[in-house]
Amino acid sequence: MKKHVSIITGLVFLLFMLACTIFSRTIHDSRLVKVTTTNVRPIDFTISFDLEDGTNIITSQKKLAIPIDIVHEGAVYLIRERERYNEVETYVELVYVELGQIEGEYVEVKQGLSGNDKIIIESNGQIETGQTVLVSSPN
Amino acid sequence: MSFHTKSKLCLLPSLGGILVFYLIPYIRVICYSLIKSQFKKNFVGLKNYKDVLSNEYFQLALKNTLLLILVAVPLIVVFALILSIILVTRTKWLHKTRFAFVMPMVLPAAGVITIWKMIFSSFDSALPIYTLFFWKNTGILIIILTAALSTIEKEVMEAAQLDGVNNFQKHRYLTIPLIFPSILFSLLLSIVNSFKIFRESYLYYGNNYPPDHSYTLQYYMNNHFLKLNYQKLSVGAILTSFIILIIIGLGLLIQRRFSSDD
Amino acid sequence: MINKKIKYFIITACIILLAIIFILPVFLTIMASFVDEEKINLILGSNTWENMISPAKLSLSSYDQLLFDFFPFYRLFWNSIIYSTLITFFALLVGFLAGFSFYYSKYRGKKVIYIIYILLMMMPLQVTILPNYIGLREMNLLNTPYAIILPLVFSPFGVVILRQYMSGLDVDIIEAARLETSSIIRILIKVVAPQIKVCISAVTLFIFVDSWSIVEQPLLLVKDQKLKTMTTLFSNTIDVGMDIILAASVIYLIPVLILYCNFSQHLEEGLALGRVSIHD
Numbered sequence: 001m002k003k004h005v006s007i008i009t010g011l012v013f014l015l016f017m018l019a020c021t022i023f024s025r026t027i028h029d030s031r032l033v034k035v036t037t038t039n040v041r042p043i044d045f046t047i048s049f050d051l052e053d054g055t056n057i058i059t060s061q062k063k064l065a066i067p068i069d070i071v072h073e074g075a076v077y078l079i080r081e082r083e084r085y086n087e088v089e090t091y092v093e094l095v096y097v098e099l100g101q102i103e104g105e106y107v108e109v110k111q112g113l114s115g116n117d118k119i120i121i122e123s124n125g126q127i128e129t130g131q132t133v134l135v136s137s138p139n
Numbered sequence: 140m141s142f143h144t145k146s147k148l149c150l151l152p153s154l155g156g157i158l159v160f161y162l163i164p165y166i167r168v169i170c171y172s173l174i175k176s177q178f179k180k181n182f183v184g185l186k187n188y189k190d191v192l193s194n195e196y197f198q199l200a201l202k203n204t205l206l207l208i209l210v211a212v213p214l215i216v217v218f219a220l221i222l223s224i225i226l227v228t229r230t231k232w233l234h235k236t237r238f239a240f241v242m243p244m245v246l247p248a249a250g251v252i253t254i255w256k257m258i259f260s261s262f263d264s265a266l267p268i269y270t271l272f273f274w275k276n277t278g279i280l281i282i283i284l285t286a287a288l289s290t291i292e293k294e295v296m297e298a299a300q301l302d303g304v305n306n307f308q309k310h311r312y313l314t315i316p317l318i319f320p321s322i323l324f325s326l327l328l329s330i331v332n333s334f335k336i337f338r339e340s341y342l343y344y345g346n347n348y349p350p351d352h353s354y355t356l357q358y359y360m361n362n363h364f365l366k367l368n369y370q371k372l373s374v375g376a377i378l379t380s381f382i383i384l385i386i387i388g389l390g391l392l393i394q395r396r397f398s399s400d401d
Numbered sequence: 402m403i404n405k406k407i408k409y410f411i412i413t414a415c416i417i418l419l420a421i422i423f424i425l426p427v428f429l430t431i432m433a434s435f436v437d438e439e440k441i442n443l444i445l446g447s448n449t450w451e452n453m454i455s456p457a458k459l460s461l462s463s464y465d466q467l468l469f470d471f472f473p474f475y476r477l478f479w480n481s482i483i484y485s486t487l488i489t490f491f492a493l494l495v496g497f498l499a500g501f502s503f504y505y506s507k508y509r510g511k512k513v514i515y516i517i518y519i520l521l522m523m524m525p526l527q528v529t530i531l532p533n534y535i536g537l538r539e540m541n542l543l544n545t546p547y548a549i550i551l552p553l554v555f556s557p558f559g560v561v562i563l564r565q566y567m568s569g570l571d572v573d574i575i576e577a578a579r580l581e582t583s584s585i586i587r588i589l590i591k592v593v594a595p596q597i598k599v600c601i602s603a604v605t606l607f608i609f610v611d612s613w614s615i616v617e618q619p620l621l622l623v624k625d626q627k628l629k630t631m632t633t634l635f636s637n638t639i640d641v642g643m644d645i646i647l648a649a650s651v652i653y654l655i656p657v658l659i660l661y662c663n664f665s666q667h668l669e670e671g672l673a674l675g676r677v678s679i680h681d
Contacts (some may be wrong), residue, residue, distance in 0.1 A: 006663030013655055014482075019466050028469045085473050086626065087478045145585040153499030154514070156555025159540070161521055164532030179668065216654045221418070225412060238665055239420035242427070245606070245661050245668075247614030249635040250654040251426040251645055275422065282669055334525035338616050341634050364531070364621060376528045380504045383523055 018138060032134040033125035035092075037079055037118040040064050045103045049058060065106035070121050071099065076113070077120040077127060092120070094129045141233070172373035191374045199351065200359040203265070207336075207355065208386075211272050212329040216322065218273065219280035225315065226281070227288045241278035248275065248339040256343060265352040271339045275333045280325045287321035288314065319397055327390045331383075337361075421544070427654065428457075434647040438462050440674070443500070452585035471645050473626070478652070481613060481630040488553045488612040496559025496604070503560070504567040515564070518557040526617055534622060548622040549630075553612055559604060566600035569592070583600055601680060604666040610657055 027059040050056050070076055075096045078111035081088050113119070118135075120127070129134060172188070175181045191197050232343065248271065258269035291314065315322065337357035340349065349358060356379055363372040437460035461668065465475055502516055521529070533552040537543050542551065578592045594601065616632045622630060631653050635646065661668070 003663065006444050006659055010656065013659065015477060017475075017652075024469050024475065028472075030648065031469075062576070085471060087472065142579055142583055142585060142654050143506060146502055147508060148502075148532075149498035149585070150502035150506075150514075153495045153555060153560050154628065156495065156551065157518070157521070160552045160555055161529060161532050162517070164535035164539075167535050168531055184648050222416070236420040236667060237414055237422045237669070241665065241669065242661060243423060245610045246427060246654060246657055247632070248608070249614060249616065249632045249655075250650040251430050252635055253643070254429045257640055274426070277423075306459075311625060330527070331523050336528075337527065338614075339523070342616065357444060357525065360527045360531075361617075364534075376531050380524060381527070384520070387520070387523060395633040 006109050012090055019036070032132060033123055033127055034136040035079065035120045035123040035127065037135055038067070038118045038121050040109065040113050040115055040119060041065055042115070043103060043108075045101055045108060047101075062123050063100070063108045065103065066113070066117060066119055066123065067105055068102065068107045069105075070119065071097070071107065075089075075121075079118050079120060079133065089132050090133050090135055092127045092129055092131050092133055106118075152227075162345075168373045168376055171369050173375050177369055187370050187374045188378075191371055191378070196354070197359055197375070200354050200356045202352065202357045204357075205267075206332075207272070207333050208330055211269055212251045212326060214327055215273055215276060216280060216325050219277050219325065220284055220315075220322070222277070223281050223284035223288055227285050237281060238370070240281050240358055244276070244278035248344055251341070252342045256323075263350070266335060267343060268340050268353050271343070272333065272336045275336070275339065277334075280329065283321055283325055283328070284318070287318040291317050320394065323390060323394055323397070327387070330386055334379075334383075348349060426657075430592040430647065430654070432648050433642075434463050434651045435459050435461065436463070438644060441622060463648035466642065467645045467648040470626065471641065474631075474640055474645075474649060476627055477629060477631045477665075480628065481632075482656075484549055484630060485609050486611045487550055489609045491550075491554040492556065492559045492608050492612075493601070493605060495554060496563045497589070497594075497601075500563035500567050501589060503564045504570065515561075518561055522557040522561050529615075530617055533618075537622065544623050544625055544628070546623075549615070549618050549628070552618070553615070558611075559608055562604050562607075563600070566597045566604075568594055599667055599670055602664060603670070606664050606668055608659055609660065613657060 006083045036131060043062070043065040044060045045063050045065070046060050048056055049056045066076060075094050078093050078095050079090045080093050081090055083089075095112050098110040100108035102108070120133075123133070157399075171181060173184060175183045197273075201393075222240070254296070255267060257268070257269065334357065337355060340353055340355070341358075341361070344350075344353065356375065360372055360375040360379070363375065415438045436459045440458070485662065527553075528550050534543070537548050537551070573594055574596075574669065575588065580589065614632065616636060619628070619630045619633050620636065631649065632642065634649055635653075
């Protein structure tokens, strides 16, 4: 009898660990807030400036821009990568930006972001700085 | 192929493995300890040995190891002996407590090191290691000694009781001489175990250098291993083997003398 | 009369107290793993007694962290399991064959070889790990799973212990069996093994536990993180949180506890038998 008890307990334990091994990642990911991101990209901005002699020149210039509606109180959320337990994971960082000209849906970013940054445009839950998130549809 | 030949061949896998992974490399180790360095293979005789023996770290390590052997081993054997005597002469259900004493023997220390660290963090001596040694190795000694004690004829004990000998004398003059071989074996086993306690000590102090009071021979060798300092390492290994051989030799001598006394 | 009873009572109480103290570390580790994060951080902050004894909420947060966050754990866990199972199986095989050879065959130098085995068995790990390392290096097996498995498979321990147990074998039965078949394998399986069944379980348990708790070999013989075992987790506490370590400790202890609780009887019998015959 006792031998059977130990074999059964042992098997149950191993099956449990096997299940954990298989499903741990899915469970882990299901708990993460999912975000969609977009790149900071150069957009054509129309600029007009007056010359000395009164003529007005309208030209366009590429500047880094982001969609207006994601800026809250002068800041945007970015995603960055870090290494944890020998794996790469993405986390959130709040960055303050200096804004400039508006062109349609986009606003110029004077300071705070670079062309490589990915900003969060949507998330299915609350996010804060340092939190690990899952990027579901990278742009 | 005759049966006899086949049974001789059975030794082959084990012997092969032992030769490849233990014996032949051991000879290499002896060679390493006698040359200057891995790059300049001049034979320098016993110079490495002189260097190591005069190294203060080695001496510290040796001191701590010997201290452990001379202090902890007799204590644990006495402790186990007292416990065994009590367990053997009491009622049946007290036997069940053996389960508790033997458990630490099979438990991997790594699992309980965390708690040990929490409890003993404020003690600044080799106490945590000594207690780990007691905790882990009392079990096997109790098994050995209770097995030996239970072979003593009950009549002999009762005869002594009738003669008016009190408990302490009874044990001192009767029981102990009767199970002397087992006591000797327990001492020997504990000495071997005192070397093995290094693993727990290593887990306890982590990768850092342990404090001076716990720096034993194994740490000395381990550190050289990490630095791949083959010469010092080989010397350390050979010296440790020597120490063990001497201890075993002493044990055998004592056993011979004792059994010739009968 | 009363004096004797009191003495008896005191001694019994002491023994029980000692037994509890011996089990305490295991018990505490298990308890500590089910405690919530706050408590653990509190203890980490200051190791005072009040902090340790104060009641804490039961929670599975440590296990949550370990199982669903600390992914490297699974690699370590299954490595330990696979190593231990393989080592136990093959060490038994090799040891059984060699033990029988020592027992049955007669040839010159047998005693010498046997003594060498015993001496090797007594050497501490630090002495044997260097030859192991060199042997593995020569065969180019460093940093492979074989680095951990092979030296332990060929460890002299199994051979010596099994040989000791075989001294209780009945030679006549073997001789009788030899008349019926000349296949040594069949004789070993049908005749020799059943006679020392209890001892085989004891040795299996021992070898399994021994290989489950190796620390030096995974640390020194393999560099690849993917080949390491759970024990390496416990020697670098700095990198991982205390709650993960505690939960991992419990999971690490479970297989051994299961085996011990069910086979302790066998173990004690086996060890006791072995000791008696060593004195011949």
